[in-house]
Amino acid sequence: MLQKASQFLRQANLIDGEWVQADSGATIDVVNPATGLKIGAVPKAGKAETRRAIEAAERAFLTFRKTSALERSKMLRRLHDAIMDNQDALAALLTMEQGKSLTEAKGEVGASAAYVLWFAEEARRTYGDVIPSPWPDRRILVNKEPVGVIAAITPWNFPSSMLARKIGPAIAAGCTAVVKPASQTPYSGLAWGALAEEVGIPKGVVNVVTGAAGEIGDELCTNPIVKKITFTGSTEVGKILIQKAASTVKKVSMELGGNAPFLVFDDADIDRAVEGAVTAKYRNSGQTCVCTNRFYVQAGVYDAFVEKLAAASKKLKVGPGVEDGVQQGPLIDDKAVEKVEELIADAAAKGGKVVTGGKRHELGGSFFQPTVIADATTKMRFAKEEIFGPVAPVFKFKTEEEAVALANDTEYGLACYFYTGDLGRAFRVMEGLKYGMVGVNEGLITTPEAPFGGVKESGLGREGGHQGIDDYLDTKYVCIGGLGL
Numbered sequence: 001m002l003q004k005a006s007q008f009l010r011q012a013n014l015i016d017g018e019w020v021q022a023d024s025g026a027t028i029d030v031v032n033p034a035t036g037l038k039i040g041a042v043p044k045a046g047k048a049e050t051r052r053a054i055e056a057a058e059r060a061f062l063t064f065r066k067t068s069a070l071e072r073s074k075m076l077r078r079l080h081d082a083i084m085d086n087q088d089a090l091a092a093l094l095t096m097e098q099g100k101s102l103t104e105a106k107g108e109v110g111a112s113a114a115y116v117l118w119f120a121e122e123a124r125r126t127y128g129d130v131i132p133s134p135w136p137d138r139r140i141l142v143n144k145e146p147v148g149v150i151a152a153i154t155p156w157n158f159p160s161s162m163l164a165r166k167i168g169p170a171i172a173a174g175c176t177a178v179v180k181p182a183s184q185t186p187y188s189g190l191a192w193g194a195l196a197e198e199v200g201i202p203k204g205v206v207n208v209v210t211g212a213a214g215e216i217g218d219e220l221c222t223n224p225i226v227k228k229i230t231f232t233g234s235t236e237v238g239k240i241l242i243q244k245a246a247s248t249v250k251k252v253s254m255e256l257g258g259n260a261p262f263l264v265f266d267d268a269d270i271d272r273a274v275e276g277a278v279t280a281k282y283r284n285s286g287q288t289c290v291c292t293n294r295f296y297v298q299a300g301v302y303d304a305f306v307e308k309l310a311a312a313s314k315k316l317k318v319g320p321g322v323e324d325g326v327q328q329g330p331l332i333d334d335k336a337v338e339k340v341e342e343l344i345a346d347a348a349a350k351g352g353k354v355v356t357g358g359k360r361h362e363l364g365g366s367f368f369q370p371t372v373i374a375d376a377t378t379k380m381r382f383a384k385e386e387i388f389g390p391v392a393p394v395f396k397f398k399t400e401e402e403a404v405a406l407a408n409d410t411e412y413g414l415a416c417y418f419y420t421g422d423l424g425r426a427f428r429v430m431e432g433l434k435y436g437m438v439g440v441n442e443g444l445i446t447t448p449e450a451p452f453g454g455v456k457e458s459g460l461g462r463e464g465g466h467q468g469i470d471d472y473l474d475t476k477y478v479c480i481g482g483l484g485l
């Protein structure tokens with residue numbers, strides 16, 4: 001396993017085409033969450049290294065911006081092929097540092113490649129406009145140009161694909177990048193540097209810096225060379241970054257927290273809803289921003305749904321991601337387990353009924369039992385807070401209006417899901433839900449072809465879809481006069 005992953009295990013930062021250590025020589029240990037053992041250490045870089053990476057990206061931009069869309073498209077296609085050729089090794093690396101099952105890790109790496117391929121195609125379609133002119137002797141053009149140096153900060157739950165959604169459109173648009181992966185899972189991010197080198201992406205186009213989040217983040221947000229910040233992570237940190245980026249009026253894209261509701265109506269196909277619920281709840285051990293946080297089930301099918309969801313949850317195989325057939329790995333660390341325990345204790349104290357699970361798993365470490373809690377109420381903390389763990393609270397509702405109101409009663413607005421067999425209801429509910437993404441009779445909807453992103457405090461901008469490249473482009477209006485026509 002380690003052997004497979006080792007070809008991408010970089011213990012250095014990539015700045016201006018060189019693999020380097022932090023100026024101070026300081027490092028951060030990286031731990032395998034399934035074993036608690038140290039995998040290795042990465043540089044603890046700070047302000048100075050980040051500034052050098054930004055300056056390298058600025059130099060690289062001078063020539064990279066002049067490459068043709070076709071050239072960049074071909075680079076991205078080579079990158080796609082390199083990811084797929086090394087899918088197993090990259091998945092092994094991802095499982096080792098993040099904990100998710102090898103099946104999910106392979107899926108994530110495949111998704112990274114799919115995003116890169118999508119943006120290889122979009123690179124060639126950043127069309128501008130020629131606008132009918134109100135003046136007889138002038139012509140109006142609208143061009144799209146790369147914004148310049150972009151900075152990307154990514155989380156530990158999808159350390160590979162979250163970068164694909166940022167590096168892909170950046171390269172497609174002709175931008176250069178400085179990226180900072182999460183300290184818990186830096187290797188999948190550093191692997192992007194190795195892959196970029198391998199496929200001949202010019203030096204300085206992709207720079208990868210690991211280390212002190214606040215220091216690196218401050219430099220990325222305040223350095224005037226950086227023209228755009230793209231971030232995936234918590235709403236709390238997103239707000240800090242938006243404020244800091246304001247000092248130099250950077251573009252910002254934010255993929256922040258969610259509090260996804262999952263509605264099941266009396267007229268739904270219950271077995272299908274349970275199948276969707278398992279995916280929408282337990283993927284990545286519940287540690288995704290689109291994971292269901294709140295199940296709302298109509299009174300007529302409530303008991304049946306709870307029973308079937310509990311049975312399906314109980315059947316999930318928990319274990320180290322590298323073991324065959326494992327469906328749920330450990331949580332990222334002990335802090336995550338403590339939060340889940342607190343939320344369960346809070347619910348139990350307020351009348352919640354633990355139908356299955358509810359405790360740390362017998363495997364120890366940060367493994368946790370898939371948990372279903374019935375009789376959930378709006379007074380319980382998980383009605384408002386992101387759980388980020390394998391806990392499924394099930395609330396009961398009576399009417400459609402009540403369900404939509406409950407679903408919308410949150411400052412978040414990322415993903416939501418609902419199940420119904422009634423077409424009219426499907427449209428009414430879909431139109432009533434204030435969310436950036438809606439799954440109707442589907443529990444897993446992410447794909448490169450569609451725009452991923454939220455409304456309200458879940459974020460700004462979209463990743464994927466034809467919209468996914470927009471934030472990496474500036475619009476330039478050109479008026480050509482004196483044509484003597």
Ligand code: ADP
Nearest residue numbers: 153154155181182183213214217232233234237
């Ligand atoms: P999570 O709760 O998923 O760990 P965070 O928002 O804390 O989400 O972290 C997401 C990313 O943001 C990580 O790469 C983390 O290191 C980085 N980060 C955390 N705090 C800051 C900060 N003050 N400035 C810049 N980046 C930060």
